Amino acid sequence: MVKIIHVTDIHIVPEGELVVGMDPSKRLSEVICSINETYSDADLCIISGDLADRGDLASYRRLAHHLETLLVPYRLMLGNHDNRAAFRQVFPNVRVCASGWVQSVEDFGGIRFIFLDTLDNNRPDTGVLCHERLSWLAERLRESAGRRVFIFMHHPPHSVGVKWFDNMMLEQPEGFRDLVRQHPCIEHIAFGHLHLTTTGRWDRLSFSCNRGTCHRIALSLDSEMLEFVDSDPAYDVHLITDSGIVVHHTTPTSPDRLIAREYTTPDGKGRIEYVGDWF
Numbered sequence: 111m112v113k114i115i116h117v118t119d120i121h122i123v124p125e126g127e128l129v130v131g132m133d134p135s136k137r138l139s140e141v142i143c144s145i146n147e148t149y150s151d152a153d154l155c156i157i158s159g160d161l162a163d164r165g166d167l168a169s170y171r172r173l174a175h176h177l178e179t180l181l182v183p184y185r186l187m188l189g190n191h192d193n194r195a196a197f198r199q200v201f202p203n204v205r206v207c208a209s210g211w212v213q214s215v216e217d218f219g220g221i222r223f224i225f226l227d228t229l230d231n232n233r234p235d236t237g238v239l240c241h242e243r244l245s246w247l248a249e250r251l252r253e254s255a256g257r258r259v260f261i262f263m264h265h266p267p268h269s270v271g272v273k274w275f276d277n278m279m280l281e282q283p284e285g286f287r288d289l290v291r292q293h294p295c296i297e298h299i300a301f302g303h304l305h306l307t308t309t310g311r312w313d314r315l316s317f318s319c320n321r322g323t324c325h326r327i328a329l330s331l332d333s334e335m336l337e338f339v340d341s342d343p344a345y346d347v348h349l350i351t352d353s354g355i356v357v358h359h360t361t362p363t364s365p366d367r368l369i370a371r372e373y374t375t376p377d378g379k380g381r382i383e384y385v386g387d388w389f
């Protein structure tokens with residue numbers, strides 16, 4: 111089994127600044143503590159873009175400081191809020207493809223992860239996979255013969271039925287979709303960008319998105335505006351087994367929110383032990 115942690119949309123800002131009234135650094139710290147305590151044995155932690163809210167050097171440096179505390183190997187990706195040049199200045203050793211896009215591959219035996227760079231320098235919200243990036247993807251798929259493939263990208267390549275986002279997706283997605291059709295080895299796509307928790311299936315391909323660590327959006331399918339709501343920071347745990355993938359959606363849990371523990375007993379009924387002042 112391969113265990114992957116999917117973190118997204120962390121939107122780090124310089125010290126003293128907030129995003130929609132929230133402190134992105136504090137929320138990321140909670141998530142890193144939770145990962146370290148519960149999933150330190152994970153094979154990889156993927157942070158799928160919108161790393162810095164305004165793509166500035168100070169925020170990337172702050173992120174680098176946070177990552178020093180993460181016990182799991184990690185891979186950073188870019189989203190529409192990021193700035194590729196500033197990111198690479200702070201993270202000079204990040205894996206990139208020959209053309210400089212922040213795209214890379216990680217293999218775990220017969221399982222291949224492909225990380226895509228959908229940042230469009232010319233648009234603030236939509237994503238793109240230009241001919242160069244698609245050609246790189248096609249080559250990685252061609253050489254992955256016999257492997258199962260899982261793709262991570264910031265922008266969703268299809269609508270998820272939320273009107274607000276329909277004009278903020280991956281632009282001109284036909285090239286990407288053609289590759290998906292041609293390569294049945296692709297089993298699952300994980301993305302961010304939506305600030306919503308969403309799972310489903312397009313044709314044979316399953317997908318997952320978690321709402322990220324920062325500002326969550328209230329689900330509204332047809333609204334002309336966004337509503338941000340106070341919620342715990344969230345992340346996903348992917349368990350890739352011989353037969354498929356399980357995606358657990360979770361949040362950090364502090365000890366003061368623990369209500370009870372249940373233990374097995376010989377009669378099969380179980381024993382519940384309450385904790386603290388709950389009862």
Ligand SMILES: [Fe+2]
Pocket residue numbers: 119121160189191303304305
């Ligand atoms: Fe975002």
Ligand SMILES: [Fe+2]
Pocket residue numbers: 160189190191264302303304
């Ligand atoms: Fe985004």
